[in-house]
Amino acid sequence: MNTRLIIKNATALGISGFVAKAITAVVGIVVTRYLGPASYGDYTAANAYVGIFILFAELGISQYMVQEGSRNLAVLPRYFGSTLLVKTALCVLCYLLMLALMFPAGYSSTVKTLIVVAGLGVCFNALNQSVYNYYQAVQKLYLAAWFQFLTTFLIAIFTVIVIMAGMGVVEITFTHLLTYAIISGLLYLALRKEVKPEFQIRGLSTTIKNALPFGIHRIFYYMFAQLSLLILSLLTTNFELGIYSAAYKLVLILIFIPSLMTSAVYPVLYQLGESDTAKHRDVIEKMFKVLAAVGIAGSTLIFVLAEPLTIWIYAGRFNDSAPILMIVAWLLAFECMSFALGDILTTTNRQWQRTVIQGSALLILFLLIVVLFPGYGIYGAAYAVILVEAFIFLCYYIIVRKKVYKIRLLRQLPATGIAAVVMGLCAWALQSYHPVLAAAAAGSVFLVLIAILDKDFRKIGRYAVAQVLQMLHLKR
Numbered sequence: 001m002n003t004r005l006i007i008k009n010a011t012a013l014g015i016s017g018f019v020a021k022a023i024t025a026v027v028g029i030v031v032t033r034y035l036g037p038a039s040y041g042d043y044t045a046a047n048a049y050v051g052i053f054i055l056f057a058e059l060g061i062s063q064y065m066v067q068e069g070s071r072n073l074a075v076l077p078r079y080f081g082s083t084l085l086v087k088t089a090l091c092v093l094c095y096l097l098m099l100a101l102m103f104p105a106g107y108s109s110t111v112k113t114l115i116v117v118a119g120l121g122v123c124f125n126a127l128n129q130s131v132y133n134y135y136q137a138v139q140k141l142y143l144a145a146w147f148q149f150l151t152t153f154l155i156a157i158f159t160v161i162v163i164m165a166g167m168g169v170v171e172i173t174f175t176h177l178l179t180y181a182i183i184s185g186l187l188y189l190a191l192r193k194e195v196k197p198e199f200q201i202r203g204l205s206t207t208i209k210n211a212l213p214f215g216i217h218r219i220f221y222y223m224f225a226q227l228s229l230l231i232l233s234l235l236t237t238n239f240e241l242g243i244y245s246a247a248y249k250l251v252l253i254l255i256f257i258p259s260l261m262t263s264a265v266y267p268v269l270y271q272l273g274e275s276d277t278a279k280h281r282d283v284i285e286k287m288f289k290v291l292a293a294v295g296i297a298g299s300t301l302i303f304v305l306a307e308p309l310t311i312w313i314y315a316g317r318f319n320d321s322a323p324i325l326m327i328v329a330w331l332l333a334f335e336c337m338s339f340a341l342g343d344i345l346t347t348t349n350r351q352w353q354r355t356v357i358q359g360s361a362l363l364i365l366f367l368l369i370v371v372l373f374p375g376y377g378i379y380g381a382a383y384a385v386i387l388v389e390a391f392i393f394l395c396y397y398i399i400v401r402k403k404v405y406k407i408r409l410l411r412q413l414p415a416t417g418i419a420a421v422v423m424g425l426c427a428w429a430l431q432s433y434h435p436v437l438a439a440a441a442a443g444s445v446f447l448v449l450i451a452i453l454d455k456d457f458r459k460i461g462r463y464a465v466a467q468v469l470q471m472l473h474l475k476r
Helices: 003-057 060-071 072-099 111-139 142-162 169-191 204-235 238-263 266-275 276-303 305-313 319-328 328-345 350-377 378-404 413-427 437-453 455-475
Strands: none
Touching: 003 072, 003 111, 003 142, 003 169, 003 204, 003 238, 003 276, 060 072, 060 111, 060 437, 072 111, 072 350, 111 142, 111 169, 142 169, 142 276, 169 276, 204 319, 204 350, 238 305, 238 319, 238 328, 238 378, 266 437, 276 305, 276 319, 276 328, 276 413, 305 413, 305 437, 319 328, 319 378, 328 378, 350 378, 413 437, 437 455
């Protein structure tokens, strides 16, 4: 285990991921405010539609490449070549299906134009993601982090230019296509001398078959994130869709946290899953503790400060989104906790079990939205999302306890729960102040309290303080 490389990858992913997501959040908020509920509803409908189709351009072959390449670097060029070959063919097929099926879907002319532009963009990005998976397999995630940050930065720059020029939603969507095409060219130049993909047709069907558990899970997982938006785009007006999406996507921005925090240790987890169950469990339990603390604290703050946050972020144009935000805020907590448990199944060769759970959740979500929408409208979709997230967490926990090992979760949560309750009360008391100030003050209380209550967080706190002091010393 190369600890220094893991730390380097984790640091690069952490810094670039945080900055990139901050930029994405700011740009997303600016775009939402600029477009307003109706146009933002068009934008959301097109992206949800395109996002569902592009999922079928993966089939799990990229993640399978990470698994096999992490265990044996010698086979990586063959798996990388297979990944590029399959995904290119599937991207073309998916794009053609997008164009063919958007007519019977009954979308407006604006949404159809957005689908044409956004569809091309996501195809380029799907291929780019395979390169990032290659970097993950060779434990060079710092390079993937750089390109992903550059992608976010270019989209932000182009979007600001479009908004300053007073252009519309189509031009904003075109900025994504332009950026993904540029990044594809840069990735090609970066990889020319590093790896030569081997395009072998022989054995390709076996590779696809072995990758299917990852692919089906990925389809189910990301479809789950987009399904409520897609269904609402067909059931309600784009104005109401915009109201729902403004709150829902605000939380989705934060869902990168669990994947970001686990990406750097994925290769190690794959190795420990086969060689050392005790160490694997220890790593997962520590991951769960940290992820649960982040998720529960974040959801609590968003829930308590939903109204002032919505008013401040969207300048009063999406005030009706605040009640939706209070509901979907708990998506972050459940995602963080479920992610650690799901990783146990993935890294111990039980991906099919994770896939079955995710597929069942997708079906239940669809049924719940259809049942709840007539009586509760867009609130019904929000309740459905949280209920199904709780279902996923419970299923993962039961499967892991019965089929893998006796993971010890209850001992990881008391300190987090106590600190989160106190933090929530502090945030509630500070609601009259600026939401950022209230969140910062309440969050500080959480950090201090959880460090007092839990020895692992004390270690993390001491390490963080030592790093800051070292940086200050070097500057002097």
